[in-house]
Amino acid sequence: MSDRDMKKEARGFSEEVVSEDGVVVVKWLDNRTVCLVSNCVGKGLEDQAKRWDKTNSQYVQISRPEVVKKYNHSMGGVDLLDQLISLYRILIRSKKWTLRVTMHMIDFALVNSWLEYKKDCQPCNVPKKKIMDLLDFRMTIAESLIKMGQKVPSDKRGRPSSSFSATSPASPHPVKRKVETRPLVEVQFDRVDHMPQFDDKKEATRCKVAECKGRSHVFCEKCRVHLCINKNRNCFLTFHRSSK
Structure with missing residues (x-):
């Protein structure tokens, strides 16, 4: 019903429309018309709600659809969800x-x-x-x-990255030292395109395997962390192989 026709009915009047796939639209007359959509419940088992009547200056009991009752019961969670989404x-x-x-x-x-x-x-x-x-x-x-599960792009556009370069252009401002970040576990153990590369640094970087105290010029092209790989130990393989 239109708002104009529904306002001619008594306060608390409601009607519903159900689609073929089970989606229910309920229109309820309170101080004004309210529309609610649900795939769970519609008018259902109606109960009584206490509302203030401005005309008679007293509280009255009106019919309330079940979907309105359930919404009012959980509206604190809805408001919290809207607040978190807005962040x-x-x-x-x-x-x-x-x-x-x-x-x-x-x-x-x-x-x-x-x-x-x-x-x-x-x-x-x-x-x-x-x-x-x-x-x-x-x-x-x-x-x-x-x-996760993606390959490292082979053709990079623009200037080459200086993340693993020993030389950098002179700058009047102090350059902050770049720190290696550990990859996510899902990326570390996905076994896709983890290729060893050599850096251009003068000094080797500490290996990122917890038990290893060695230093290496080899880093993983995808994870961007330095790992040992030599005759005595293969931290590159250990780092990318899950213990589970």
Whole structure:
């Protein structure tokens, strides 16, 4: 019904429409018309809700669909979800509603996954310092999806990277020392395109295998960490082979 026709009915009136695939749209008249969409419940078992009547200056009982009752019961979680999504929302300037809905569903899944991750950390006795916040969680998933199972691009455009070069152009500003970052576990053990390369440094860099104290000029092209590989030990193989 249109809003104009529904406002002619008594307060608490509602109607629903169900699609062939089970999606229910409920329209309910409170102070104004309210529309709710669900794939779980519609009008269902209606109950009574207490509302203030401005005309008679008293509280009255009106009918309330079950979907409204369930929404009111869980609206704290909905508000929390909306708040967390707004912190790091995927920005897209497209006018196509399909793309905007798709990006919103990705944000929706990421936030819910993070909440489940935090919940699962409690029974596993994970220290609070090691529990990722929402930003780190999103960045970890993004990096895993980008690098896991992917090959290193062979043809690089632009100027060559100076990450592993001993010489750098003179600069009036002090250059911060670049620190090697450890790859994600999903990338480290995916066994795809982990190729050894030699750097141009004058001094060797410490091997990143925990038990090794050696130094090496060899680094993994994909993980970007230095590892020993010689006649006596092969830390390159050890680093990329899971112990499980």
